[in-house]
Amino acid sequence: DIQMTQSPSSLSASVGDRVTITCRASQTIITYLNWYQHKPGKAPELLIYAASSLQSGVPSRFSGSGSGTDLTLTISSLQPEDFATYYCQQSYSIPWTFGQGTKVEIK
Amino acid sequence: EVQLVESGGGLVQPGGSLRLSCAASGFTFSNYAMSWVRQAPGKGLEWVSGVSGGGSTYYADSVKGRFTISRDNSKNTLYLQMDSLRAEDTAVYYCAKDKRSTVVRGTNFDFWGQGTLVTVSS
Numbered sequence A: 001d002i003q004m005t006q007s008p009s010s011l012s013a014s015v016g017d018r019v020t021i022t023c024r025a026s027q028t029i030i031t032y033l034n035w036y037q038h039k040p041g042k043a044p045e046l047l048i049y050a051a052s053s054l055q056s057g058v059p060s061r062f063s064g065s066g067s068g069t070d071l072t073l074t075i076s077s078l079q080p081e082d083f084a085t086y087y088c089q090q091s092y093s094i095p096w097t098f099g100q101g102t103k104v105e106i107k
Numbered sequence B: 001e002v003q004l005v006e007s008g009g010g011l012v013q014p015g016g017s018l019r020l021s022c023a024a025s026g027f028t029f030s031n032y033a034m035s036w037v038r039q040a041p042g043k044g045l046e047w048v049s050g051v052s053g054g055g056s057t058y059y060a061d062s063v064k065g066r067f068t069i070s071r072d073n074s075k076n077t078l079y080l081q082m083d084s085l086r087a088e089d090t091a092v093y094y095c096a097k098d099k100r101s102t103v104v105r106g107t108n109f110d111f112w113g114q115g116t117l118v119t120v121s122s
Helices: none
Strands: A004-007 A010-013 A019-025 A033-038 A045-049 A062-067 A070-075 A085-090 A102-106 B003-007 B010-012 B018-025 B034-039 B045-051 B057-059 B067-072 B077-082 B091-098 B109-112 B116-120
Touching (some): A033 A062, A045 A062, B003 B091, B018 B091, B034 B077, B034 B109, B045 B077
Parallel strands (some): B010 B116
Antiparallel strands (some): A004 A019, A019 A070, A062 A070, B034 B045, B034 B091
C-alpha cells in the first residue's frame, strides 16, 4: 500500500496568512493526488484533484502543485471559513489511501 | 442537487453484523462508481470499499472477507454489509460519489454524505 504522510499535522495561522501543507507519498504517484477539506460534523469536500485542478465551486485561493512523491496544497489568503482539517488522498493504486490530516486552527 | 444520505448505523456487539445504506439522488446513479470511507474516533479518513457503476468491487485489506459492498441501480442505493464486526471497525461511515464510472487510477470523490456512526462494543 502507498503510505501518505502530511506535514505539518497541525498549524495555527491568522486570517490573511498564506498556508502550505505538504503531502509525501511512499512511492511516486505522479499527479494522482486529491485534496479534501473536512469540518467537524460535515461531509468532506473535494478541493483539488489530479494534483492541481480546482474542483468546480472551490475558491481560487486554493491551489495544488507538485508531482512524484512531494505535493502541496496552498491557501493564498486564509479566510475564517477555511479553518478545518485537510486531507490528501492518492488515487494512483488501490487501496486508495489518505494522509493523516492537517488541522488548521486560528492563531 | 446531488444528495447522499447514509443510514443503518448503530451499536452492535463484536462479531455482529450491520448493513449500511446510502440513498443517492440528483445524478444518474448507475453512471458513477461509489465508495465507502470511514473515520474512526480521533483518526483520519480510511477508504473501505468501492464499486463501479457496473458492479465490480474492491476492498481494503482490513475489511476483505468481512464486508460486502453492493449497489441497486434501480433503487439508486449503495450498501455495505458488515459481518464479523470488530471494535476497530467503530467509525463514522461516509458514502462518496466518484467522478468516474469505474474504480480506476485517477479516482476522486466529488460528493460525500454526512455519515452514519457505527459503534462496535459489548
